[in-house]
Amino acid sequence: MTTAQGPDNSLDALVKPEIDTTPDVVDAVALARLYGEPLFSMPQDLYIPPDALEVFLETFQGPLDLLLYLIRKQNFNVLDIPMAEVTQQYLSYVEQIRIHNLELAAEYLLMAAMLIEIKSRMLLPVKKSDGDGEVDDPRAELVRRLLEYEQMKLAAQKLDALPQLGRDFERAQAFADLQVEKILPEVNVDDLRQAWIDILKRAKLNAHHHITREQLSVRDHMTHILRRLSNTRFMEFSELFLERIQEGAPVAVVVVHFLAMLELSREALLEITQAEPYAPIYVRLAYTSRGEN
Structure with a gap:
């Protein structure tokens, strides 16, 4: 803007003009306001510096x-x-x-x-590169x-592009003034039956078992086997345990009887023989066979 006065005088003239040019009745819409005063037309001597506006057609990140x-x-x-x-x-x-x-x-x-x-x-x-010739x-x-x-x-x-809080949508908030009343459930026959079944299951888990100790001696069974084999030359493996099974002996007695047989074999007092693969297994006294030989 070119004026005859200095910049300070121009500013004072705009702030406190000598003549009030503002109409008393406004019939048009103001284009802008300058220092609180409406402007109804663009000034003819408006000056815009060259660097006041800058437009970027394309923006790049690097x-x-x-x-x-x-x-x-x-x-x-x-x-x-x-x-x-x-x-x-x-x-x-x-x-x-x-x-x-x-x-x-x-x-x-x-x-x-x-x-x-x-x-x-x-x-x-x-x-060309040294490796593959490309x-x-x-x-x-x-x-x-x-x-x-x-x-x-x-x-x-x-x-x-994913929806973001604050940009694409807002989090809905609501306050509900509710009075919550706790309602106790009704107990029917099926509920009582299921509860009783659970009690029975717990009672079975807590049942006590008394375990008695049975005195079993491997040496006594070893002596018994030696007496039985002393009267026979050979005896089939299953026949050695048949007597105990027929007496109704428990499994523990049969196991101890088998351990006694293994102990006699380890001490070279008993021989376990077989004529061919998958043939019946026989047991006999070891010292008897050596005496016969």
Whole structure:
């Protein structure tokens, strides 16, 4: 705004004008208010500094985001990037942001240097790798970083699309003034029967068992076996226990009888023989067979 007076005089004229230009009756809607006074038309000498407004057509999260945008916007194959064209577009954007924000352009300049290096390496003669004979592509590392960044970006977009508290919905809160009255359940016949069955099960678990100790001597059974075998040359294995079983002896007595037989065999007083595999097993006194031989 150009005026004949200084800036202080202009400000005083706006704050305390000599002539009140505000109409007594307002028939139109005010466009704005300046120091509390309504404005019904735009000032003709309004001055707006060049740097007062700044418009960003595209916003990017970093160099990779810008590079991926340039590739996807022009439907380039990310596995076969035309480095000359992409580098030129990238440098053009970096030049624009360098003019307005030098600090922001610093990280973009590093990617620009990388693009120029890749472009220069592609102009060199082709060099094969030592391992499998394939040609080294200078763009391989850049492609890998772009694909990883795009994967993370898509995942972030999916997470952002999920409903969020405070942005997409609000948590409903309600207060209910209720009086809760506890109602005791009714007991029927089936409930009593089930309770009685549970008591019987517990009574069975707590039943007492009296275990009596029976005196069983392995030596006595060993003597008994020696007496029985002294009157016969051979005796079948099952026949040795048949007498005890017919007497109705408990299992413990039969087990002790078997242990007595094993003890006699260990002391070389008893021999356990068999004519052939799966044939009947016989027992006999060992000293009798040696005396006969």
